[in-house]
Amino acid sequence: MTHTKMSGAKAVIESLYCENVDVIFGYPGGSVLPLYDELYEAKLRHVLVRHEQAAAHAADGYSRATGKVGVCLATSGPGATNLVTGIATAYMDSVPMIAITGQVPRSLIGYDAFQEANITGITLPITKHNYLVQDAKDIPHIFKEAFYIARTGRPGPVLIDIPKDVQNEVMEFEYPEEIKLRGYKPTYTGNEQQIKKAASLILKSEKPIFYVGGGIVFSNAAEELRILAESIMAPVTTTLMGMSAFPTKHPLSIGMLGMHGTRYANYAIQESDLIIAVGVRFDDRVTGKISAFAPNAKIIHIDIDPAEIGKNVRADVPIVGDAKNILKSLLKYVKMEQVKTESWTKKIAEWKKEYPLVYKKDNLLRPQYVVEQISDIVPDAIIVTEVGQNQMWAAQFFNYKNPRTFISSGGLGTMGYGFPAAMGVKIGKPESTVIDISGDGSFQMNSQELATVVQEDIPVIVAILNNGFLGMVRQWQELFFNRRFSSTCLEGSVDFVKLAQAYGALGLRATKKSEVRDVIIEAVKSGCPTVIDFVVEREENVSPMVPAGAAINEILDME
Amino acid sequence: MKHTLAILVENKPGVLTRVAGLFSRRGFNIESLAVGVTENADTSRITIVVSGDDHILEQVEKQLNKLIDVIRVSDLPVEESVNRELALIKVGVDSTTRAEVMQIVDIFRAKIVDVGIKSLIIEVTGDESKINAIDQLLRQFGIKELVRTGRIAMNRGAKSVQAEKK
Known part of the structure; x- marks a missing residue:
């Protein structure tokens, strides 16, 4: 120029x-x-x-x-x-x-x-x-x-x-062509010796497990992960941030781990002999009590940020670099015929059968049912979430197929994130149906953006799982504070249908199970910014649950 | 276990705040701090003494390296480096004690840089233990004021801390 x-x-x-x-x-x-x-x-x-x-x-x-x-x-x-x-x-x-x-x-x-x-x-x-x-x-x-x-x-x-x-x-x-930053030189290629060491651990392992997170999504490594997992026949558990990095219905998928992870993911971690951790940071919501985490496992930790390696857990084989590059390199050294994970994958399949994610299938309108129906009606939607119970149900009951289709505030846990984030998602991906799975608490933290989506014509759908509570906090109060629901009841605070209409958006409501599919279909067809008020069971809990500070195999079921 | 870190940084406003802020928010304790420009005008050198085990030291170094303005972090082991601090000590004296104080100054190869009727200012350089020792000895005469710099350190021999690895 x-x-x-x-x-x-x-x-x-x-x-x-x-x-x-x-x-x-x-x-x-x-x-x-x-x-x-x-x-x-x-x-x-x-x-x-x-x-x-x-x-x-x-x-x-x-x-x-x-x-x-x-x-x-x-x-x-x-x-x-x-x-x-x-x-x-x-x-x-x-x-x-x-x-x-x-x-x-x-x-x-x-x-x-x-x-x-x-x-x-x-x-x-x-x-x-x-x-x-x-x-x-x-x-x-x-x-x-x-x-x-x-x-x-x-x-x-x-x-x-x-x-x-x-x-x-x-x-x-004049826009510069090059930049000079003496103190900033990220590492992308993994150390070849370390990669070889990792490969030899993988080939020796009888109970390997992939524990993957946002790093897979950010480095666009979902495909490399799938090929590698299939090559060594190892189960894959994802963090919340890695939710869409591996297809939910893939036979090797064992869903999310940690506090609200599946029983089988947490059992598998605890029993594994090798954790292949990629783009994750061993957050406390994942590891539970850190001293009791994966007692029998060696750990391969792959991350682009050297400071994450060794921060929370010791790594036997640290590899600094870009996940996509490193997974590709690893693939050179491992071949399917060499692996010996057959009895391990069989055991995991049994756990999956024995401890599926469940909720009560009765005539009441339960929030998990709403998420399942959204997954069924708009399987290719991009799901954005708020924070709390809605976020966990969105993670547990939607069938994710492609990376970047689950968008959620994982680390900070910001209530009010989902709706405005969904606006950005819709503008970036105008061809996709974008649904913010919300709670009545979180939505009210940024509901003023209804004005934006109407004025700017950004047709996102907000699916409020409305239980009239700050549900996750209420769940903790129920379990750990003797049901003293201190300042968590929001019942009757607002009519979300009228609120949507006041801004010129479409407002829909379902109070019965039988109405759920119709309102979802109507919202998708409308092509308008839409708020759906799903009036759900008030005291439904997220299950399973590992209490804070417990080992991740000390699991409570909520029924 | 104490470690002396030499941190080469961009000589720009706000860089010290970034480094100090990182120590406080990550819960690392700064025992001593000294900052000055290096042989290159665009590079400053921060010397920090931090205490902690190997795990903490590793985290300190890694977190420092994440700061964009940090160019290089080196750990300078005491036995392989020259460590110095400087102190100015104002000691109360009268005609009966002045000679004895001056003797102590001589023994420590310190300097008297200001002489008043009732006081002296002593300038002393050395490692931490030397300065602690003279401090202890002078206390009996009444220290009116004491100011110490943070530690600075440099590798012995040909090895040196440079922005670009050679």
Whole structure:
């Protein structure tokens, strides 16, 4: 590109073009007026949300569904601080995202100016990196670096804070071809010696198990995982973040592990002699009591972030690098005829038969039934979730086939994530049916975005599993606090059908089992933003459950 | 177990905050900290003394390396490196004690850098134990003020901590 004189604000837009950004989610304000003036004529879509938190979640959802870097934009002070929950959500789940914030003019920084907040300081622990732009001429290389950092290595959010006067400053625009970061060189190829060691452990193992997570999704390694699992005939359990990385109905799939994992996944982990952990971080919701986790297993830990290896558990064979590359390399060394897992896979098949995921099949409208019907009617939908019971049922009872079709706030567990994230998903994947499996509590944390989906014509479906409770907390109160339901009852708080209609969206309701399929079909056919209020059994529990701090084979059944 | 880490970082505003913030949020304890520019103007060197077992040290190093502005982290074992701190100690003296204080200063190869009627400022460099020792000895005369730098350290011999591996 030739050198062209332009304002800092225009340089931001030009930088976004250079990064092939076609949509940003944002909310205007005083310190981003020059940027919004440029957006008025920009050749990219700006989605006007109703709360900055939603802009961050939407950019995050867009990124998770497409693999591209999501972008959100907010003004200084409260606009920027409203992004914080969304940035932290993306950080915990390694989602590549750019957050652009306006800042007060340079001369006012540090003087407690109107709408001033030290957002680079605030987001220091929840961003992969952040920048305060001190000079308009730095804009191109900062954007180049920021996008590179966000999407490479272990991905994550990067924030760029731009003072208002920098947006107005005239500079010469030239987008750099290369970047120079002395302190940032992610490793992609695994060490060959380590890979050989891993392969020899695999070939010796009689009870191997894959424990895989978000890393498979982010490195687009689902296909390599499937081929390798089939080659060595090892069962595959996924974390919540890895939910769609391996087909639910695959014979080697044993579903999710951990606190609300399947009995057979947790039993298999505890009895295995080799864990092949890929793109996971041995989170406490997965391992339960760490000292009792997988007592007989050697551990191969594959991750792109060296700091995750050895953080929570010892790894016998650590391999740093990109999951796709490493799984491919591993495949060279293992062949099906060499494996000896026959009695192991047989045992797991027996467990699967003996301890299936169940719920009471009676005439009452139970939330699990709703999820099953959605899975049956729109099998190719992209499922987004809120947080709590709805999230666990969505993980347990939908039949996932392809990566990036289960989108959920795993690490931070952000209530209110699902609906705005679903907007981003729908914009990134307009051909897909996008369904936010929601709870009545979570939905109310960002229900104002109904205005956005109607104004911007983003036809997502919100399926509220409405039990009139903050269900997961209520479940813990039932089990561990003697049924003292302290501040968890939401009954009668809002008529979700009328709420949807008030915003101009379609509102539907099902109160009986027999009505469930009809409303799902109507919502899908409508092509409109739709809220479905499923009035479900109030005190249904997520089952099975491992109490916090217990070993993962100390499982409670809820019936 | 104490470790001395030499951390080469980009010489930019805010980098020290990133490093210090990481220690506090990950629950690592900084025992001593010293920062200064290196032979290259664009690189600063932070020397941090941290205590913890091998597992904690490994996490500290890995987490530091995740910071984009951190270029290199090296552990400098005490026996293979020169470790120094500097202290300024203001000691109260009168005509009867001045000579004895000056003797101690000589023994420690310290320097008197300011002389007043009722006080002296002593400048002493050395490893932590040497500074602790002179501190103990001078206490009997009444220390009015004491300021110490953090530890700085450098590999002995040809080995050196460089931004680019050679």
